Amino acid sequence: MLRNWIMVALRTLLRHRLHAVLNLSGLAVGLSACLLILLFVRHETGYDRFFTDADRLYQVTLEWRVPGRKPERAAYSQMGFGPAFKNAHPEVQDFTRFTQGRSILSTGDRQFYEWTVTVDPNFLSMFDFRLIAGDAATALTDPSSIVMTEEMARKYFGDAPALGQVVTVDRKHALKVTAVLANLPPNTSLDFDLLLPQHSPVSAWMLEQEKHWGNSNGATFIRLKPGASVEALRAGMRDWVKRTVTPLQTPQGPIDLAELVYPDLRPLTDIHTHPLAGDITPGISQTELTTFTAVAFLILIIACINFMNLATARATQRAREVSVRKVVGASRAQLVAQFLGESVLMTVFALLLSLALVELALPAFSDFLGKELSLDVQQDPLLLPMLLGLVLLVGIGGGAYPAFLLSSFNPAYTMKSAGAGTTGGSGRLRTTLVVVQFAISIALMVATSVVYGQFIYAQHKNLGYNTDNTLIIGHFRDDGVREKTQTFIDMLRQDPGVVGIGLSGHIPGDAGENNTLIKRLTGGAPDDLLMRQDSVSPGFFEALGMQMVAGRSFDRDRAADLVQRPDWMTENRPPPEGTTELFLPAGVILNESAVKALGFEGPAAALGQQVKIMDGPVSYLLGTIIGVVADFHYRSVHEPIRPVMYISDETRHHAMAVRAKAGHLQAVVDKIDRVWAELVPDRPIQRSFFDVNIANQYQREQKTSQMFATFSALAIFISCLGLYGLASFTAERRTKEIGLRKVLGASVPDIVRLLVWQFSKPVLVANLIAWPVAWVCMDRWLSDFTYRIDLNPLLFMGAGLVALVIAWLTVGLHAARVARSRPITALRYE
Template sequence: MILALSALEIIIPMFNLATAKILDLNYFATMPWLVMTTATVGVLAGTYPAYLITKTSPIEALRDGARKGTSSAWVRGGMIGIQFSLSVFMLALVLVVYSQNKKVEQNLDLFPTPQIYTLDRVGIDQIEPRHDVLRNEMLRIDGVEKFTYSSQVPFEGFNNGFVASTVLNDISSGFRINQMVADFEFLSTYDIELIAGRTTNLEVSMDTHIRERGAVNVMVNELAAQNFGFASPQDAIGKAFYEDEGRDGITTYTIVGVIEDQNIYGLAEPVYPFVYFTRGDSYRHASLKLSKDATPQTIAAIEATWDRVIPDYPLQSSFLESRFEEQFKLFDLSTKSLATFAIFALFLALIGLFGLAAFMAEQRTKEIGIRKVLGANTLQIIKLLIWQFSKPVLWATPVALILAYFASNEYLQFFAERISMPYAILLGAGIIGVILSWATVASHAYKIARTNPINALHYE
């Protein structure tokens, strides 16, 4: 209990730092329960061994080789096997989770993430009239290359859309499409590639959505074009689809461009069909693309410009990279926590295996002495002992890997973009476990095999 509480004092500050939470232990309230639980576990764990000891007769206890039943050997082997199986299972799961997290980190490459600096709350009614002034002033700052307004930014998790159909007044044939309301600089700011058609622009009146007009030119991503049934992105150009139940009545969307698919919400979410169009009253964020050589003075200038243009609202801003890190933090924490438990479980399993090796070697001291007298060398004795202790390990490893396979498959289902089933990783975890077990047993087996047989047989 003391060791556990000491470990908690080390782990909790790390947990608080990783999660930005404040978790503290109230020892005054929890100590009675901890003492009671520890005492209960100790009593229950010691009751059965104490019962067996008191049940054994003195004559049998003093007799050489007292009670070597096969049932006790099965129990010992079973307990070690279960413990070892759990440790290999957790080790395999850690390796799978780590590999998937490395895949998630690749989402940073989807956008120029380190260069994007986002401003929040720009959709407030009192701020909207100052959008043009804010844009112009920000673009004058040395180090600011692009500026764009949008209804959402990557990794935000804000999901807004409607049911779209290529058949007017037939919503049953449609599907839900997510909408990104953004100005004409959004694609260039986020380095999103146009595949077919053209981008929307300010010179074309129909490229700006006016609610009363009921029609607008838009861009869609590849997935949306596929869902509409178009054979290729080029086939979608000039085609229309409809929003039959919008708050503004029927709206006609004409596709003028198709862009590449982007995982806006991060790898824990699937790629959604998206429609992009411009409407000036739906912006919630502004994004600034900074030059690669931007300095802290650039950020200071951005903050000063905001305070000058919008002095009545404090600036809320962050780098896009920090949004990703906030989303990724949970996955990273789960990996570290699972790795800690896996190492601890494997350590306990190896200690148990070492204890079993010591116990069984002591039981076979005379046998080993006789084998050495009859000519067995050290390597043969080591092989004999390793094989005996490998039995629970060898049946436990396949069980652990089968369970790890199903658990890994369930975990990977949380991600739209995921690694393929890592059979090599699972097999590697099993091999690592077996090698560690052999190394643990071999260290003690070598010591026993080097013992002088006279020490084991001098009473005979």
């Protein structure tokens, strides 16, 4: 019997080739899109699960609840958190810290700025990355050790063995390679190429930070003992913080940090899908994963609807077959099993075709995402069950209704009525399914438009500064560079292509931030206000095209504008005996948000006013407000603009911005390289283009919008395949009617309009369903953005019109071909 069923299924496919091609194409494309999305989701949710103790590893996160600010949760923690927490909690097996920095690595004639990571010696025991050479237990115990990845070892030593080789760090520390790691897996939230131990001479200053609970310097990870309860740990963390965290000492008295810090433990396997500010690698939100998973299954639903529609439409042509089988003794259960088997067989064929399509598309898809996705059953044991599940889901889900419909035909009625076996109900169902198909497609088109619109808005929103023709050069605080900064500036200014130069502690777009206390000396709130502080040189605002809304910028010729520090401060020596309070005069520039936060009536009212700024353990800045700069975005436009105060302290300037005239950028780049090579020949230059740095903040939104557009287009394509199949079937069933209409005088356009209108009604109804659903969903999605586009009704109307035009083209072209046939051919039909 099984052999008979397979033969019947194959003969049916060959007899109705158009029907088979449309079904196979729709299912294959739907399954391919679904598989690509599921492989992406599977990759994203599989981060860090390969570690042996992944279920017992947690990262310490902190939520800072500062009065006057929205609570901020970040992945940074204090250096002293790990050791203090372990000592107080016996259920903690061990901890390790992870702090990133920049250093110059050199060996022979090779030298580069590299990101280095300082960790505790047990790091490779907690995180069991695969080693190529060396011993994980001892690799980081020696202060003069360094661990490299395979790629980094090849960069410095070529094909020679790296183990035991010596590299020089920052031109003064000779470190020996004690282990070489295999290149890190693509699905880890830890990212590094070089590891240094905490007690390394390169990073000895970090251990001093264990005493300072007000500074968050890096990530802290803990490993619990087997069977330990993380919930019990979380429940006691607030009390532990109150007992442990020491107050921050200031000239005006201690600040109780325990009232500001709220720690938590984030599972290692959740880091990538629950991202926070300060994460080592960028993650993906749970909302995005849920959205893409939903898109995958919506596309699959559309493909299943195609299958159901075409199967029920063809039901009349199998009515006699069903009746004959029933007459000779076939039960309804046997018929249901037969037709479900045909459905599953069709799905298997479609899956095989889709696997070929996925293999072809996967390299390009992986390159687009910047990830290493693979379709390998051996590497991923869950892949095969997932494929079998898709076959059963699509085969049974898409074939269930046609199977029960076909098996329900009455033999006597069917044989007597020359093949009419369907009822009006199946026609109404097909119309309903077309409505659902296009409602999903329209909603996806709207979502694509909104996501892409938000991305374009983020890219083109006025950031408050100009990124064009601007270079950023780093490391001006390094020894050997700091002393030559002014000479470097003077030599660049001789180039007529340079129109602006400025220095700053932080450049917009970087992740660094420094906060301190500020207070008005007259009027305003009685309490100090915690505010971001940045230091910029004269000319910085002008170099980046920032606008002063009141007052003026810093002026090098006005000594009172610049912070002048005594030698003991610049040399990091303790204050002279008896010094308890020191006031340093300084000019201060506020942004517009800071003016409001300090309670001034407006920018002009703030000019000339004095503020007191906490500067160190015994020092204050006595600041005079000399200007107000327009608000600008330090970070992504997804975050609100915060109050910021600016001083000009040359000891804090790290990066330089150089702006070139339009058309002179390359010449200025060449000039910068020549001057750097002349002044600092023993150090590599670290430079980048400002516009590229800012654009990199929105890469995720760009990829998201492009993925939405691609998969929405696939959903529409699948819907059109189904619509074409239904139009073909309808035209075939109405062949005699079309012939009679032409004999009675109907023109080809009249017949095309007749068939097009029949399929336009479901699309119009689909709009009425898709619009409100899409509006609610996208409004919720946009609510996560501080600065967002408005939902424009034209987007919804445009998506509906596009869907309608696509439906007209799909049906109209086929209808025109049928309508042009000779009436005599139609009247001889059957």
